[in-house]
Amino acid sequence: MSSAKTVAATVVRRLTRWGTASVVLGGALALFPRTRAFGLQNLMWGAIDVALAEFTRRQGGVPKKRMLRRILLVNTALDVGYVATGAHLAVRTPSLNGRLSPAEARGHGLAVIIQGAALFVIDLTAARRLR
Numbered sequence: 001m002s003s004a005k006t007v008a009a010t011v012v013r014r015l016t017r018w019g020t021a022s023v024v025l026g027g028a029l030a031l032f033p034r035t036r037a038f039g040l041q042n043l044m045w046g047a048i049d050v051a052l053a054e055f056t057r058r059q060g061g062v063p064k065k066r067m068l069r070r071i072l073l074v075n076t077a078l079d080v081g082y083v084a085t086g087a088h089l090a091v092r093t094p095s096l097n098g099r100l101s102p103a104e105a106r107g108h109g110l111a112v113i114i115q116g117a118a119l120f121v122i123d124l125t126a127a128r129r130l131r
Helices: 004-029 033-059 065-092 102-129
Strands: none
Touching: 004 033, 004 065, 004 102, 033 102, 065 102
16 A cells, blocks of 8 residues: 555656657657558647646645545546547447548547556556555
């Protein structure tokens, strides 16, 4: 069992690293037509992750252990929703009224699955440390 402050710092560090890697790799993949959708989706998720980590870091205060665990568990449930949404995009390949090709839908969907799964691991691991 860890303190809320230690767990929060670990989450911020992991989110920053994951977000930075997602921005860099996603940006590189977005340069190529075949992987553009996958790359853009990862780049956007990574930018949001880095921004959230920085916002959290600047806030300074850490919620009490019980509240932080509750927040992490809610986030874990949301992460499952992200994975399900990504799976829908990847498998059903909706065109969204002609705005997406099947390949683009698959690329976006696979990226959302990966991002949701990574966040699931980060959030659940942290929540478990607060038991």
